[in-house]
Amino acid sequence: MKYGVTTDYVLGMQVVLADGTAVRLGGPRLKDVAGLSLTKLFVGSEGTLGVITEVTLRLLPAQHASSIVVASFASVESAVDAVLGVTARLRPSMLEFMDSVAINAVEDTMRMDLDRGAAAMLVAGSDERGGAGAEDAAVMAAVFADNGATEVFSTDDPDEGGRLSPPADSAFRRWRPRDRYCWKTSGALAGVGLIGHRDRADRRPTRADDLGDRPRRRWQHPPLLVYDPADIAMAERAQLAYGEIMDLAVGLGGTITGEHGVGRLKRPWLAGYLGPDAMDLNRRIKQALDPLGILNPGSGI
Amino acid sequence: MKYGVTTDYVLGMQVVLADGTAVRLGGPRLKDVAGLSLTKLFVGSEGTLGVITEVTLRLLPAQHASSIVVASFASVESAVDAVLGVTARLRPSMLEFMDSVAINAVEDTMRMDLDRGAAAMLVAGSDERGGAGAEDAAVMAAVFADNGATEVFSTDDPDEGGRLSPPADSAFRRWRPRDRYCWKTSGALAGVGLIGHRDRADRRPTRADDLGDRPRRRWQHPPLLVYDPADIAMAERAQLAYGEIMDLAVGLGGTITGEHGVGRLKRPWLAGYLGPDAMDLNRRIKQALDPLGILNPGSGI
Numbered sequence: 001m002k003y004g005v006t007t008d009y010v011l012g013m014q015v016v017l018a019d020g021t022a023v024r025l026g027g028p029r030l031k032d033v034a035g036l037s038l039t040k041l042f043v044g045s046e047g048t049l050g051v052i053t054e055v056t057l058r059l060l061p062a063q064h065a066s067s068i069v070v071a072s073f074a075s076v077e078s079a080v081d082a083v084l085g086v087t088a089r090l091r092p093s094m095l096e097f098m099d100s101v102a103i104n105a106v107e108d109t110m111r112m113d114l115d116r117g118a119a120a121m122l123v124a125g126s127d128e129r130g131g132a133g134a135e136d137a138a139v140m141a142a143v144f145a146d147n148g149a150t151e152v153f154s155t156d157d158p159d160e161g162g163r164l165s166p167p168a169d170s171a172f173r174r175w176r177p178r179d180r181y182c183w184k185t186s187g188a189l190a191g192v193g194l195i196g197h198r199d200r201a202d203r204r205p206t207r208a209d210d211l212g213d214r215p216r217r218r219w220q221h222p223p224l225l226v227y228d229p230a231d232i233a234m235a236e237r238a239q240l241a242y243g244e245i246m247d248l249a250v251g252l253g254g255t256i257t258g259e260h261g262v263g264r265l266k267r268p269w270l271a272g273y274l275g276p277d278a279m280d281l282n283r284r285i286k287q288a289l290d291p292l293g294i295l296n297p298g299s300g301i
Numbered sequence: 302m303k304y305g306v307t308t309d310y311v312l313g314m315q316v317v318l319a320d321g322t323a324v325r326l327g328g329p330r331l332k333d334v335a336g337l338s339l340t341k342l343f344v345g346s347e348g349t350l351g352v353i354t355e356v357t358l359r360l361l362p363a364q365h366a367s368s369i370v371v372a373s374f375a376s377v378e379s380a381v382d383a384v385l386g387v388t389a390r391l392r393p394s395m396l397e398f399m400d401s402v403a404i405n406a407v408e409d410t411m412r413m414d415l416d417r418g419a420a421a422m423l424v425a426g427s428d429e430r431g432g433a434g435a436e437d438a439a440v441m442a443a444v445f446a447d448n449g450a451t452e453v454f455s456t457d458d459p460d461e462g463g464r465l466s467p468p469a470d471s472a473f474r475r476w477r478p479r480d481r482y483c484w485k486t487s488g489a490l491a492g493v494g495l496i497g498h499r500d501r502a503d504r505r506p507t508r509a510d511d512l513g514d515r516p517r518r519r520w521q522h523p524p525l526l527v528y529d530p531a532d533i534a535m536a537e538r539a540q541l542a543y544g545e546i547m548d549l550a551v552g553l554g555g556t557i558t559g560e561h562g563v564g565r566l567k568r569p570w571l572a573g574y575l576g577p578d579a580m581d582l583n584r585r586i587k588q589a590l591d592p593l594g595i596l597n598p599g600s601g602i
Contacts, residue, residue: 004359005332007341008309023578031306031559033345034567035575035583035602040308040341044334058305061391090362132430258332266335274336277324281590282336288589289582301336 002091003060005259007043012056015042015049018290028056041285046261046300049289066093066125067137068161071144072118072151079120082147086124086140094125112163115151123164243269262300270301303392304361306560308344313357316343316350319591329357342586347562347601350590367394367426368438369462372445373419373452380421383448387425387441395426413464416452424465544570563601571602 012026026032026039042049073079076099086092098106098121107114114121122144126136134156141152155161229235246256246269256266256273271279282301286293313327327333327340343350374380377400387393399407399422408415415422423445427437435457442453456462530536547557547570557563557570572580583602587594 001331004305004309005334007338008305017582021578023582024576025579025582028554029556029559030302032556033306033560033562034556034558034571035563035579036350036586037308037341037345038579038582038586040338041586044338049337128431129429129433130431130436132433135431253329255330255333255335257335258330259334261334262336270335275325277322278326278336278339281318281324281326281339284589285337285339285342285586288585 001087001095002093007040009058010039010043010055011058013039013042013052014054016051016053018050018292018295022053023050026056030058044261046263047296048286048300049295051295063093063127064129064133065156065158066127066161067133067154067156068094068164069122069124069137069140069144069152069154070164071122071124071141071149071153072115073120073122073144073148074118074150075148076120078148079122082122082144082149085143085147089139089143090126090136092124092136092140093127094123096123097121098123118150125161246273264299267299302388302396303394308341310359311340311344311356312359314340314343314353315355317352317354319351319593319596323354324351327357331359345562347564348597349587349601350596352596364394364428365430365434366457366459367428367462368434368455368457369395369465370423370425370438370441370445371454371465372423372425372442372450373416374421374423374445374449375419375451376449377421379449380423383423383445383450386444386448390440390444391427391437393425393437393441394428395424397424398422399424419451426462547574565600568600 010026011028011030011032012024014022014024016022025042042052071079071082073082079097083095083097086095100116100119103114103118103121104116106112107116124137124140124144126133126140128136137154137156141154144152155164246266250256250269250273256262256269262270274282279301286301311327312329312331312333313325315323315325317323326343343353372380372383374383380398384396384398387396401417401420404415404419404422405417407413408417425438425441425445427434427441429437438455438457442455445453456465547567551557551570551574557567557574563571575583580602587602
């Protein structure tokens with residue numbers, strides 16, 4: 001949210017094309033607008049346009065330790081309002097959302113003394129320097145309180161902040177059964193749609209709860225589906241639920257993938273999401289660079 | 302330097318293709334990696350791939366008033382070392398370089414009491430919040446002093462800072478004769494090469510002085526050539542000098558254009574800069590999207 005996406009940091013690369021030519025694009029120049037933005041075209045192309053063998057990245061100075069604010073809410077709606085309130089005022093370096101399922105999974109694993117009765121929790125951070133980080137934290141704490149947070153806790157202590165910041169990831173690790181697959185939808189799926197469209201804030205991501213009864217279904221943000229691939233019927237229901245989550249995200253103004261790309265898993269939804277004209281444009285580029293379709297077939301575009 | 306380039310802020314657009322189709326790409330989602338990065342491909346394509354009729358931009362909170370540091374140097378080399386020293390430690394929001402010609406042009410126009418005898422001047426700023434801006438300014442002032450600055454002046458006063466920050470642009474306005482054309486090479490031309498390649502810092506941009514005698518030649522950063530287009534011989538010499546500046550910039554690891562694109566003016570140098578393979582790649586994309594070549598012919602790629 002604060003620092004943008006990978007593409008913003010890729011200045012150059014060497015890429016091997018379908019015909020075997022190794023091409024250098026961009027380079028170690030912070031600004032270079034000669035020719036088409038081919039470097040950025042290849043980033044995120046998932047190996048469908050060429051094989052990237054070298055990248056040159058733009059670096060930022062190391063982040064400063066974050067001031068962290070944690071808040072519990074009695075409803076998902078209040079937490080969502082708080083997110084909108086924060087992002088209207090500043091760019092936090094972290095703004096993690098957990099629903100009650102995630103909170104309890106974290107608490108089961110890590111015993112952090114979280115409020116198991118809370119409907120939602122936000123973990124926010126600011127890595128601004130000097131007094132500005134604490135100033136941001138105070139603003140965020142005030143916004144959380146204004147939106148009915150039942151508990152607000154702030155810290156400038158890096159160790160304490162570090163313990164508080166990765167609980168959502170821990171929840172995933174906890175939930176992934178050792179010998180079973182799980183499908184994780186993109187973290188940005190509903191959230192980005194919601195935050196991108198402030199005018200749609202009335203359409204809550206909790207609509208995911210309307211999707212009906214699914215095996216081992218547990219909705220959280222990001223939504224997670226765990227199923228046993230050996231159970232064909234269960235796998236089919238999981239696939240159905242997965243598609244419904246994607247449709248819901250797109251319907252809310254979100255995307256099918258905010259960070260991790262399309263790959264094979266999300267490919268069935270790509271054309272519907274992009275629409276026929278944008279999909280055709282993708283295919284024309286693909287056709288121009290890989291006419292025989294030998295690069296990562298079956299994946300991405 | 303601090304905030305990246307335009308592409309980093311374009312989230313979506315509507316673009317009309319060569320065949321008349323209006324396509325929507327991206328949209329108001331801060332993160333969206335579904336399909337190829339076509340939005341970024343169209344940014345900077347200079348109308349050669351389609352006509353952009355709408356853009357959606359990512360916004361940052363308003364910048365804070367900058368702390369400004371101005372320093373004079375007895376040699377261009379010292380100023381360049383100071384630039385490298387600053388950028389190794391932090392990301393200033395402004396770092397303007399002026400050589401003695403520019404300094405004197407500004408002083409002629411604006412009577413700012415600049416040091417007319419200085420070989421180079423740097424105007425640096427930090428828009429970090431709270432105490433961090435003043436902290437950055439102190440670091441930069443110390444780096445300038447360490448690199449032999451003959452004079453260093455700092456201010457946190459926004460009005461004073463505002464007066465100091467745009468002198469290079471003023472110099473351009475002053476120098477452009479009302480009824481004559483001038484060619485301005487990109488500000489990033491030599492500078493980006495230099496800053497991008499710290500290992501080449503020994504190859505100074507002052508090599509531009511080696512380019513020989515040209516009519517009304519005045520080297521500054523960015524280099525500026527003023528000539529009378531009615532004087533054919535003078536125009537030819539200006540064209541020659543312009544090409545030599547471009548070659549020098551590329552030889553130093555810079556680019557032919559850091560900000561303003563290729564257009565018609567710099568087109569003769571594009572293929573040489575990109576090399577045959579990257580140029581071919583540009584042409585394949587162009588061919589795929591505009592097979593009849595009707596979009597902005599003669600410009601860009």
